[in-house]
Amino acid sequence: MNKLLASPLAICILVLSACSPKTDISELEVIDVLFCAKRNKLSLSVDEIYETKYPWIFNKESGKLYERDMDKNELYPLEVFIEGESKFVYESKLNGNILEIEETEYYPVNEKIYGKYLIDLDKLKSKSSYRYSDGYKERYKDDCIRIPLPDGITIR
Numbered sequence: 001m002n003k004l005l006a007s008p009l010a011i012c013i014l015v016l017s018a019c020s021p022k023t024d025i026s027e028l029e030v031i032d033v034l035f036c037a038k039r040n041k042l043s044l045s046v047d048e049i050y051e052t053k054y055p056w057i058f059n060k061e062s063g064k065l066y067e068r069d070m071d072k073n074e075l076y077p078l079e080v081f082i083e084g085e086s087k088f089v090y091e092s093k094l095n096g097n098i099l100e101i102e103e104t105e106y107y108p109v110n111e112k113i114y115g116k117y118l119i120d121l122d123k124l125k126s127k128s129s130y131r132y133s134d135g136y137k138e139r140y141k142d143d144c145i146r147i148p149l150p151d152g153i154t155i156r
Contacts, residue, residue: 027155031075032060034099034119036126036144046147055147056099056119063094065101068153076156097122119144 035042035055049055050068057066057075065078081088085108092101103115111133119126124144131137 028149028153030059030061031057031066031149031155032121033057033147033149034121034124034126034144035147036117036119036128036142039143042143042145049147050150056101056117057149058092058099060121061094063092063099065090065092066155068150069156073150073153074156075153 033055035044035049035053037053041053044053050070057068057078058064059066066075067078067081068075078090081090087106089104089106090101092099094100097120099117099119099121101115101117101119103117105113105115107113113133114131115128117126117128124146126140126142126144128140128142129137130139
């Protein structure tokens with residue numbers, strides 16, 4: 001190769017790589033999406049699930065949770081989620097094939113709901129329990145389905 005062309009070619013490659021999309025495909029390969037619900041809700045379309053429900057989007061190697069910005073079609077780490085006047089705080093981890101999620105919901109009137117989710121990634125089964133500030137408890141068992149990530153999604 002002509003030595004005069006080598007330097008401009010290297011500069012072009014560096015500029016093009018700097019302008020490439022910010023998400024490496026390998027980052028998305030470790031992302032999994034599960035929707036857990038009663039059987040009659042599992043028949044919703046993927047679009048309906050993303051638009052009206054909150055599927056669990058997580059890193060299948062670390063258990064780290066993500067939320068989807070639908071306007072930008074981006075994933076960002078989910079630690080705190082605000083909906084209306086409620087604030088949800090999340091902690092998650094993988095324990096073998098179990099995704100463990102702890103959710104604390106804070107209401108504006110100083111009430112809290114503690115939620116714990118145990119999702120078996122092999123059997124696609126979910127157990128969830130909720131404990132309210134007044135001592136009331138609820139437990140659920142649901143089935144889960146894997147759904148694909150939306151086309152063209154990136155990670156922030």
